[in-house]
Every structure is written in structure tokens, then in C-alpha cells.
Amino acid sequence: RAGLKRGETMTRIILIAIVLAALFGLANTRTGAVPDGPATATTLAELEAGAGRFEGQLVSVSGTVGERMSAFGWGGVRLADRRGHQVLVLGLAAPPAPGTRLAVTGTYRTAFSLGDISVPVILAAP
Incomplete structure (x- = not known):
């Protein structure tokens, strides 16, 4: 196969991001290590920009749940x-189920970045 379709590429990037986040930071949320102070309420567009x-x-952000995933015992x-x-x-x-509106608070991280491709992650606060 000469190339990957956009969906296949995104799936691979998401899988890499999950593994990286699990290895380099998700353990901190399990132990309660979160930044001090109140959460900054923002939008997904502001996070991206x-x-x-x-x-x-x-x-703190809100949006609609797309795909659900599980890795290393974390959802x-x-x-x-x-x-x-x-x-x-x-x-x-x-x-929650896909299509559900969700508000979440957690630590923002860039799990993976390669050129103009970036995968932002929020590690949900316990």
C-alpha cells in the first residue's frame, strides 16, 4: 500500500498519543498530582490556538464525546x-457514550507533535 488514508493516519496518531500520555503523565492523575490553583475555563478552539x-x-472544557477508548486500564x-x-x-x-455532552477539568498536555500535526490531551483530574 502506497499511503494511508486520513482516517487511518489519525487512528495511528491517536494510538501513539494514548501510549505516550499513559507513559509520561497519566500516572500523576492517579496519585492526585494536579497543578495548583483554579482551572482556567476555555474552549477547544482556544486550546488549539x-x-x-x-x-x-x-x-476546564466542554464538548461532545466522539469515540471512546481504553488503554492500560484508563478510559x-x-x-x-x-x-x-x-x-x-x-x-x-x-x-460516557458517544454523542454525550461532557464538561471536564484536567491538566492540558501536548502528547504528540510532529510538524503541523499535534495531538492535545487533557489528563482528567481525579
Whole structure:
């Protein structure tokens, strides 16, 4: 096969992001290590536009649940808004069903970045 379709590429990127997030930070949410202070309420579009500003910060966002996933005993979802901005949310005890509106608070991280491809993750607060 000469190339991958866009959906296949995104699936692979999401899988890589899940593994990286699990290895490099999700353990902190299990032990309660979250940034000090109140969460910054923001939108998925603002996260995308100013990712560096939010890196490592406690944020609150809302959106619609897309796919659910599970890795290393942690649940997660793809959270999206109506304009296509999205973030992976990991560390959920029981990920809600696709189509559900979800508000979540957690630590924002860029799990994977390669050129203009970036996979933002929110590690849900316990």
C-alpha cells in the first residue's frame, strides 16, 4: 500500500498519543498530582490556538464525546466541538457514550507533535 488514508493516519496518531500520555503523565492523575490553583475555563478552539499557553495548566472544557477508548486500564474519549476542534481526554473512570455532552477539568498536555500535526490531551483530574 502506497499511503494511508486520513482516517487511518489519525487512528495511528491517536494510538501513539494514548501510549505516550499513559507513559509520561497519566500516572500523576492517579496519585492526585494536579497543578495548583483554579482551572482556567476555555474552549477547544482556544486550546488549539494557544496550546503553548495552556501546557501543564489545569483547564476546564466542554464538548461532545466522539469515540471512546481504553488503554492500560484508563478510559478516555475524543472530545470535539461543532467546528471540529478536538482533544483527547484520558483518565476517566467511566467514559460516557458517544454523542454525550461532557464538561471536564484536567491538566492540558501536548502528547504528540510532529510538524503541523499535534495531538492535545487533557489528563482528567481525579
